[in-house]
Amino acid sequence: MAVEIVSGVSSTKWTVDSTSKAGRVTLYDSSGNELRPAPTGSYLAHAQILGSSGWSAGNTLFALTNSTTKTMYIRKIFGSILFEGTAAAATTNVFEIERTTAGTPTGGNADNESKKNTSYAASAKADLRYGSAGTALTTTGVTFETPIIHIALPVSSTSGNYFFSYTFDLPNQKYSPFELGSSQGIVLRANTAITVDTDININIEWDER
Amino acid sequence: MANIVSSNGTDKLTVDPTSSAARVTLYDSEGNELNSQPTGSYMTSFYLRNPTTDGLNSDIFAIVNGNTKQVFIRRVWGMFSFDGTAVAGATRRVVGVRLSDWDRSVGWLDTAITPIKKRSSYAASAVSRVVVNTDLASGATTEDTVLFNIAIPISSTGTYVPFDFQFEAPNNNKSAAVIDFEQVFQIRWDGAARTAGQSLACTVEWDER
Numbered sequence: 001m002a003v004e005i006v007s008g009v010s011s012t013k014w015t016v017d018s019t020s021k022a023g024r025v026t027l028y029d030s031s032g033n034e035l036r037p038a039p040t041g042s043y044l045a046h047a048q049i050l051g052s053s054g055w056s057a058g059n060t061l062f063a064l065t066n067s068t069t070k071t072m073y074i075r076k077i078f079g080s081i082l083f084e085g086t087a088a089a090a091t092t093n094v095f096e097i098e099r100t101t102a103g104t105p106t107g108g109n110a111d112n113e114s115k116k117n118t119s120y121a122a123s124a125k126a127d128l129r130y131g132s133a134g135t136a137l138t139t140t141g142v143t144f145e146t147p148i149i150h151i152a153l154p155v156s157s158t159s160g161n162y163f164f165s166y167t168f169d170l171p172n173q174k175y176s177p178f179e180l181g182s183s184q185g186i187v188l189r190a191n192t193a194i195t196v197d198t199d200i201n202i203n204i205e206w207d208e209r
Numbered sequence: 210m211a212n213i214v215s216s217n218g219t220d221k222l223t224v225d226p227t228s229s230a231a232r233v234t235l236y237d238s239e240g241n242e243l244n245s246q247p248t249g250s251y252m253t254s255f256y257l258r259n260p261t262t263d264g265l266n267s268d269i270f271a272i273v274n275g276n277t278k279q280v281f282i283r284r285v286w287g288m289f290s291f292d293g294t295a296v297a298g299a300t301r302r303v304v305g306v307r308l309s310d311w312d313r314s315v316g317w318l319d320t321a322i323t324p325i326k327k328r329s330s331y332a333a334s335a336v337s338r339v340v341v342n343t344d345l346a347s348g349a350t351t352e353d354t355v356l357f358n359i360a361i362p363i364s365s366t367g368t369y370v371p372f373d374f375q376f377e378a379p380n381n382n383k384s385a386a387v388i389d390f391e392q393v394f395q396i397r398w399d400g401a402a403r404t405a406g407q408s409l410a411c412t413v414e415w416d417e418r
Binding site for chain 1: 210211212213214220221222223224225226228229230231232233234235242243244245246247250252253254255256258283286287288290291292293294322323325327328329330365366367368369371373377378379380405406408410411412416
């Protein structure tokens with residue numbers, strides 16, 4: 001005998017898909033939060049930041065700033081640091097990544113995100129930009145948190161090349177991404193003075209909801 | 210038509226109206242929820258270069274838990290590198306350990322740093338303190354467990370070893386390394402030596418429940 005299963009809170013009937021004959025289910029945690037809600041879009045940003053002039057400690061080299069309409073969920077940050085300059089004894093170049101909680105960097109090169117599916121709406125970001133070849137971003141009025149990631153490369157010998165990759169997002173884990181709320185941003189900065197001819201490539205992947 | 214009713218006699222299964230999918234939550238057969246909501250998720254990061262060659266160990270980082278929540282270490286990520294003067298036939302080591310007992314009068318009373326909340330609306334972390342320094346005031350008395358170790362040769366300068374200890378795994382609530390009430394997660398230079406120029410760039414990510 002066929003029995004139709006009906007929701008306890010509405011007249012919605014449970015669906016069994018016609019080809020697979022599988023009943024539809026959606027994962028929630030016991031607090032009532034859907035574990036993997038659909039994003040409104042998923043995006044990528046990238047920059048090649050050339051260090052032909054070196055950088056000073058505290059320089060801001062890349063910035064992605066959110067607007068006020070959606071939350072950005074950072075899924076992954078990856079890239080590479082390479083050093084092709086003259087070896088500097090007892091020296092390690094260190095970059096840092098952190099969230100900003102107020103203000104938007106200016107200057108440098110404005111850029112646009114890549115949509116992972118061209119049918120997505122444009123990102124809700126407020127701004128995306130990077131510095132290069134000695135031109136750092138201007139950070140007047142920007143408030144920085146303490147770093148969440150340090151990326152280092154010793155330059156006491158030449159030709160170092162380090163691929164870094166930090167994946168926040170894990171399947172079925174709603175709370176794993178790093179979040180940018182209203183008007184918050186994420187930046188890449190020089191933690192130390194950066195030796196001439198140290199380049200860094202950065203890529204950021206995020207969802208929006 | 211029928212409703213699915215809980216064994217408690219009141220709660221009815223919900224079928225979401227748009228998807229016509231029933232809500233489900235993953236549990237193991239022992240009744241433990243998988244991927245449960247933490248009270249918060251946190252990160253901290255540091256870069257530290259050892260300045261001295263003196264043949265000693267030293268503690269360089271510690272998360273000292275309080276007595277209100279468990280700390281679930283999701284990940285320890287970074288790079289162990291060396292920019293000092295090469296030492297023939299030598300290797301240096303870093304270890305991460307859990308300590309179950311320690312001397313409160315001397316242990317890790319250095320200036321604390323504030324963990325970063327992965328979502329700004331989370332409550333502040335419940336850990337007692339997070340400290341980082343080239344030579345922390347350690348109060349270790351009982352070493353419970355070595356959680357990881359990393360080694361690097363210093364027989365040439367400019368060497369580096371990236372590492373990524375991803376403890377957390379989806380759908381597995383026993384995967385994280387747990388720091389219980391008043392336990393300590395500590396990172397230290399290990400072995401009977403430390404050499405000027407050995408450096409650690411490190412990010413630690415954890416949930417609290």
